[in-house]
Amino acid sequence: xxxxxxxxxxxxxxxxxxxxQIFHTTLDTMQMFKEAAKEFEEExxxxxxxxxxxxxxxxxxxxxxxxxxxxxxxxxxxxxxxNIFEFSRDHEVMRxxxxxxxxERSYCGMIMIFNFLADSFKYTRVxxxxxxxxxxxxxxxxxxYIDGKRELSQVLNNFSTNELTKESVKEILxxxxxxxINFDLLVPEYTQVKELTVNDMMQIExxxxxxxxxxxxxxxxxxxxxxxx
Numbered sequence: 688x689x690x691x692x693x694x695x696x697x698x699x700x701x702x703x704x705x706x707x708q709i710f711h712t713t714l715d716t717m718q719m720f721k722e723a724a725k726e727f728e729e730e731x732x733x734x735x736x737x738x739x740x741x742x743x744x745x746x747x748x749x750x751x752x753x754x755x756x757x758x759x760x761x762x763x764x765x766x767x768x769x770n771i772f773e774f775s776r777d778h779e780v781m782r783x784x785x786x787x788x789x790x791e792r793s794y795c796g797m798i799m800i801f802n803f804l805a806d807s808f809k810y811t812r813v814x815x816x817x818x819x820x821x822x823x824x825x826x827x828x829x830x831x832y833i834d835g836k837r838e839l840s841q842v843l844n845n846f847s848t849n850e851l852t853k854e855s856v857k858e859i860l861x862x863x864x865x866x867x868i869n870f871d872l873l874v875p876e877y878t879q880v881k882e883l884t885v886n887d888m889m890q891i892e893x894x895x896x897x898x899x900x901x902x903x904x905x906x907x908x909x910x911x912x913x914x915x916x
Contacts, residue, residue, distance in 0.1 A: 705791055705827065706771040713796025713825050714751065717767045719856045720798065721748060724756045724765070727860065731758075760805050761867050764817070768797040772824070780832060785847030795824035795832070800839075802867050804900060816901025820866055823859065825851060833859065836866055872900075 728746040735742070745757045752767040774780050774793045786793050800821040807815035821835030832846045833839055839862050849855065 705794060709771050709794055709796050709825070709827050710769070712827060712829055713767060713798065716796070716823070716825050716829070716831075716851050716856070717752065717765070717798060719851065719853065720765055720860060721746075721754050723853070723857045723860045724754060726857075727864075728756070756864075757805055758864065758867075762803045762805050762808065763863055763867060764801040764803065766799045766801065768799065771796055774824075774832075780846045783847055785830075792826050792828065792830070795826050798823045798825070800835075800863050802870060804872070807900065812900060818870075818901070820870070821859075821863055831855075835863075836870075839863060839866055 725746045728744045731744045742759050743757075747755045747757070749755060752769065754765050756763045756765075772795055774786075774795070780786055781793060799819055800823075801817045802820050803817040804815060806812070807817070821833060821839040824832045824834075826846075829851045830846055831849050831851050833844055839859070
């Protein structure tokens with residue numbers, strides 16, 4: 688029984704310390720992204736702020752786990768998950784010699800990147816849709832893997848050699864901005880919005896109806912469930 692207790696305690700300590708290490712490594716990475724976003728804000732506004740005053744860039748720190756970068760009509764939200772994950776057994780990285788040499792390298796923290804319309808926050812459109820455009824997985828050694836859309840997915844994914852630095856963080860940030868700029872709001876199908884009753888219009892004026900909007904949704908009118916309850 689004593690041996691079993693010792694083995695169990697060693698496993699608890701080993702796994703717990705590993706996850707704490709990865710958590711703090713991911714938190715350090717989040718700080719690097721904040722600094723890169725803040726630097727982008729300062730450099731853009733200094734160089735183009737006066738001549739293109741309507742195309743502003745604004746960084747907002749929400750917490751140690753979240754920040755926002757607003758530019759023109761878009762907002763990028765960087766959100767750090769507080770838990771630690773492991774790649775699934777079927778994932779490609781699990782077949783690499785990098786992981787086989789040290790299984791602990793397969794455990795990662797996660798930073799997610801969401802894209803919202805700036806007007807969704809400006810007008811408090813609580814039913815609007817945001818999109819996960821990318822996520823960065825970071826292990827204990829500051830090596831990273833990216834899942835993402837177009838420009839983000841084109842960032843070279845080599846988990847065994849890719850290490851987070853100021854330069855690589857800036858590359859990921861710029862790729863996310865580039866993707867967002869090219870990710871346009873689509874005109875919705877005409878049949879989705881062709882009819883609107885007088886009552887609907889009155890409800891919109893009373894903010895009981897909302898215009899649910901997303902880049903791939905377009906927009907449509909629908910009741911605000913919270914207002915109805």
